[in-house]
Amino acid sequence: MSATPSSVLESDHSEIVEAFESFIRRELVPLAAELPETADQPPADLRTYVRKRSAALGFYAGDYPEELGGAGMPFTAVVLLHHAAGRSGCLLAPYALAGSDGPSPLLRNGTPEQVERHLVPLVRGEQTRCLALTEPHAGSDAFRLTTTAVRTGDTWELNGRKTFVSNADRAGLALVVAATDLGDGRTVGATAFVLPMDQPGLRIGQRYEGMSGEPLFELLLDRVTVGPEAVIGGEEGIGAATALAIDSLSRGRLVVAAMCNGIAEYALRIGVEYARERQAFGRPIGDYQHVQEHLVSTRAEVEASKLLTLACARLVDAGTEAPENAALAKLTASETAVRAVDRSLQVHGATGWVRGHPLEFLYRYVRMMTIIEGTSEVQKVIVARAMGLN
Template sequence: MSIQFRRSWSDPDLEQYRSTVVRFIEEQVAPEDEEARKRGHVGHTLWRQAGDLGLLCADIPEEYGGAGGDFRHEAVFYEEMARRSLTGMNNSVHNIVAHYVLNHGTEDQKRKFLPRLISGELVGAIAMTEPGTGSDLKGIRTKAERRRDGWSLQGAKTFISNGYLAGLVLVVAATTGGDGTRGKSIFLVETLDCPGFRVGRLLDKVGLKAQDTAELFFDDVQVGDDQLLGGRPGQGMRQLMSDLPYERLIIGVMALAAMEGAYEETLAYVRERRAFGEPIANLQNTRFKLAEIATEIQVGRAFVDRCVEDLVAGRLDTATASMAKLWGSETQGRVVDACVQMFGGYGYMNEYLIARMYTDARVQRIYGGTSEIMKEVISRAL
């Protein structure tokens, strides 16, 4: 009997939903992946197809056009993409954008943007990181200067996931003004026909080749008060911090699913590959390594599943979510590395899924807050 990695949070309805997600991924996303990795983005069609099927922002309330589900529905999509290392549709960032609007936006902002994010008409991106700042949000230099009729955005952002295709960008900026306004604020910028907004180069990454990651430039971009998230300046850091458990658990969920996918891919390979006259699955070192990986996944599944249940119940704290992100991303790196080793030279060939999993895994320890930042957050809660 083979080892089963069961999810404690799933149920028959969620598994039926998973079937829809898998069908969409295998029929629409996977065939597009090869070309997407060459050009650096998937295009808008996939996003609209996902929206038509109700797969985007599934945990947004029905009153705003969502499916009225919860985080478990989103986790299904993240898992099935991650276990196949399909990265072109960064649905996690897109959904995080929707949650900033849902949790912090005015009612007008919710009704204006959420239905369009849910349908795939707009692809969402978050513009936080800047050249030279990395994880230091307090060092952000992009400025929003107060004008009589609104604000003027000046600055540059880099490493922006979905930046090339984004129709809605949440821009984190330092707000200054004659009224004494200080601090960070988040602005909702629609990119279509937006004077002063410019997408720079698509960045050439080690992994995540199908996912568009771009530089963004804001040269006197004019935004009104109605484009200030929540309608009040200086609330940006509070807004960013309040959604951290949601964002970091996403990475933990994806990391665990990627480990499962790597394990299954490797198990199938070692049963077929022969060395010294027998399948390499029969070699003691191979069996022991697979046993270690299966154990890591089972232990991780128990913890991550509990975090998913806690988030749905509204009790997941930032430190615990940071643990899920830290453990998940670090363990993913070790597991996928061990799997590549069992593939031998073929594990280093891009035609093999395990090679793409290897390069895609590395950034998990960086984005969403580096492992070092996670340790700092956790240590403060001790």
């Protein structure tokens, strides 16, 4: 096939992407081949190995500065790596890149001590964390918090209940967001705290098995008592969690968008291959227009989505990121990926439905993408506001 429109935007970082793809092919694909066919997620030790190996090669958390243990890559390059991971179809590839368990943009606003003690080990892949923001009655409306942090002198006491927390069982650190009471009658919005997972009073509650791989957890805080060193950003961070979180959301959404585009491209590729081979009524099924409709519609949507995500990533590198752009990209890419996997499975018929087929796994895995990092509806709310519609 001739050069695709999106290849124009991909070409700048082709060396990094090719090196990453070669790492996937040479090292990760053989390791993934040893896992049981029906495995939804790698065992913990393999996941740790992949993260550390990728960090040593400079891919994991590649956009973090070298002095923090990263590779100083432009954000667009990182977005292309996430795309490549999704496109590879390799179960281990996403674990080679920093995601929701990796270095948190929240910690970039940490004090120098917090950066050194917590952020650097995360960038190097030596440590993982979890983010405890969602509560039973605060999901999309994330800052309507009932978890509280009350200050008495130099000490903070945290109480509350967080839910749907990823990676809580493996993380070394929890980033906990709580409604803040200065102890003198003043409340000042939300504050983010960094806590070791073995902090007295902090414990994992219920475990939720999801549609695919990773379980989620409840995190309970019962009179967790910490000093000022736990407040992300120190004195300036008190009451600043909403602003800090909003600031960091755009990049997270673009990374999810890139992974979605990669998954959609993978689903499309195997759909086309299958449509060329599989025979029905004496001809390859790809000869039939109803089958072509599934694949061509996906092709059009994936190409448009890739262009949008890559253009938004470039805007981030140009220092002109806007939350509504990232919202548009995440909305488009996640919805595209869900449709792409669904259509490719349809093209595969029963073959794609069978446990152990990549599409059977992806059909369950991709479904979370329209929920995490803000639901599709929430992305639309962001875009509507930017359009002056309240």
